[in-house]
Amino acid sequence: MSRLADAIACGEFVVTAELGPPKGTNVAHLLEMSELLRDHVHAVNVTDQQSSVMMVGSLTVCHLLLNRGIEPVFQVTCRDRNRIALQSDLLSAAVLGITNVLCLTGDYVTLGDHPQAKPVFDLDSVTLLKTVAVLQEGRDLSGKALTGVPSYFPGAVVSPAASPLGPQIAKMEKKVAAGAKFFQTQAVYDPAQFEAFVRQVEYLGVPILVGIILLKSAGMARFMNSNVAGVTVPDGLIDEIGSVPRPERAARAVAIGARLMREMNAMCQGVHIMTLGWERHVPRLLAEAGLAPSPSRSTNGE
Amino acid sequence: MIITEQKELEEIVRSLRGRRRVFLIGCGVCAATWGTGGEKEAAGMEARLKEAGIDCAGWIVTEEATCDARTTRRVIRRNREAIASSDALLVLSCGAGVQTVAALADLPVYPALNTLFLARIQNLSVSDERCRLCGACILAETAAICPVTLCPKGLANGPCGGYEDGMCEVDRERDCAWVAIYERMEALGQRGQFTVIREPKDWREDLHPGFVNKRAQKASV
Numbered sequence A: 001m002s003r004l005a006d007a008i009a010c011g012e013f014v015v016t017a018e019l020g021p022p023k024g025t026n027v028a029h030l031l032e033m034s035e036l037l038r039d040h041v042h043a044v045n046v047t048d049q050q051s052s053v054m055m056v057g058s059l060t061v062c063h064l065l066l067n068r069g070i071e072p073v074f075q076v077t078c079r080d081r082n083r084i085a086l087q088s089d090l091l092s093a094a095v096l097g098i099t100n101v102l103c104l105t106g107d108y109v110t111l112g113d114h115p116q117a118k119p120v121f122d123l124d125s126v127t128l129l130k131t132v133a134v135l136q137e138g139r140d141l142s143g144k145a146l147t148g149v150p151s152y153f154p155g156a157v158v159s160p161a162a163s164p165l166g167p168q169i170a171k172m173e174k175k176v177a178a179g180a181k182f183f184q185t186q187a188v189y190d191p192a193q194f195e196a197f198v199r200q201v202e203y204l205g206v207p208i209l210v211g212i213i214l215l216k217s218a219g220m221a222r223f224m225n226s227n228v229a230g231v232t233v234p235d236g237l238i239d240e241i242g243s244v245p246r247p248e249r250a251a252r253a254v255a256i257g258a259r260l261m262r263e264m265n266a267m268c269q270g271v272h273i274m275t276l277g278w279e280r281h282v283p284r285l286l287a288e289a290g291l292a293p294s295p296s297r298s299t300n301g302e
Numbered sequence B: 001m002i003i004t005e006q007k008e009l010e011e012i013v014r015s016l017r018g019r020r021r022v023f024l025i026g027c028g029v030c031a032a033t034w035g036t037g038g039e040k041e042a043a044g045m046e047a048r049l050k051e052a053g054i055d056c057a058g059w060i061v062t063e064e065a066t067c068d069a070r071t072t073r074r075v076i077r078r079n080r081e082a083i084a085s086s087d088a089l090l091v092l093s094c095g096a097g098v099q100t101v102a103a104l105a106d107l108p109v110y111p112a113l114n115t116l117f118l119a120r121i122q123n124l125s126v127s128d129e130r131c132r133l134c135g136a137c138i139l140a141e142t143a144a145i146c147p148v149t150l151c152p153k154g155l156a157n158g159p160c161g162g163y164e165d166g167m168c169e170v171d172r173e174r175d176c177a178w179v180a181i182y183e184r185m186e187a188l189g190q191r192g193q194f195t196v197i198r199e200p201k202d203w204r205e206d207l208h209p210g211f212v213n214k215r216a217q218k219a220s221v
């Protein structure tokens, strides 16, 4: 069962966040951060070796979260595993009760901290989504019957500010055809552009959770502009966050994030907050964005 | 064409250490065209080896591709005296040519080149890889632009999220293969082809070592 799927099905405005596992075996901090999110989000994504940096596995952290009553979204990339390992991990997730799976291609290995590694990409995000669908039909990719049939709520990602946008939308269309039931987006900073994107993909009829990253500083914004594909922070926002003194930055970052959310909430079905260490600001962000606490987001509401 | 580069002289000298005398064989097709193993390069290599103190028995460039065993066999026969006076062969060709020579000669054979890729030659200084010999060509469905080769991830169903202004996430100086495919499809009115979901590749088609025997194939039909 997936609380995320239920909330989306009910047409509720959905909130997800994102946590990155640690490099090393100490998960104390990660679990502490997850507690800050517990009562404010429908589900928490757990990244899969984000940016090709080696860390604890997403599946393990998803399991830890689920044990504590926090619904996880298992992120799966095609970078490090062939179709045998991917199917196996998907089955393992189902055995552990993890149903939300976010299917991604994955960054190339040279972007991370083991650039010497052999890249896999046996499947891609589209064929991974199809694999999820095949497993749900009780078969594996070679057509063999499964004993015990898994059930998933598969999602995918899209970059609304990709340039050019055409190939991005064409790929999104394929992901929907392959079974993606929801989309989380790359961070968006331009509501007008997002609105235009949403119009263009309306025909797909698929729920979209707009990506939000709090702008911690002007430096961070500039870094994203030059290093993160599909993210463009407009100069106005860079100036705004750069103009406030350091002690007031978090408050301003939250204010900017909340403003963006208020402008975009009506255009989509939810928000995906990539916290990057600022988990503690999520409650205030949601409050300022006008999202009243919802029993369906709180674990106590179950 | 197969693109090669000459190894550093130091590496060649190191691998020839202990050899008394070496005979050089260049390739008259790919390596000659690309300027890594033709007559000029074979003569140049001989001169540099001599300078480095290695005795050379001369050189020859196979008029056909060195990897063609039919003609290379004859070249070796014609040069048997010079070869007999040597105790090593240095081959200026791709790896296939080096091994073709090794299978025909009963003395140690060494490569003088690194074999890079199968490419289009744009001009005598620029060549770009176009085919990875994947065993099941999909160019018919990708607007004749090969994503197996040109997308570092070898994606078959459209671009990843990493392209920026049409350039690849792995190297911002290179075009994203899938943006190029999409744009060519649009230009040719084939945009509908993009929506086809390609099944995961059957890697048995890419099984190495490759081997073909056309006569045996005919016999089994």
Ligand code: SF4
Binding pocket: B130, B131, B132, B133, B134, B135, B136, B137, B138, B139, B146, B147, B148, B149
């Ligand atoms: S798909 Fe690409 S790699 Fe495969 S045979 Fe065709 S051109 Fe070569």
Ligand code: SF4
Binding pocket: A108, B150, B151, B152, B153, B154, B155, B158, B159, B160, B161, B162, B163, B164, B167, B168, B169, B170, B175, B176, B177, B178, B179
């Ligand atoms: S940016 Fe384009 S070419 Fe580069 S890895 Fe992604 S899909 Fe492949």
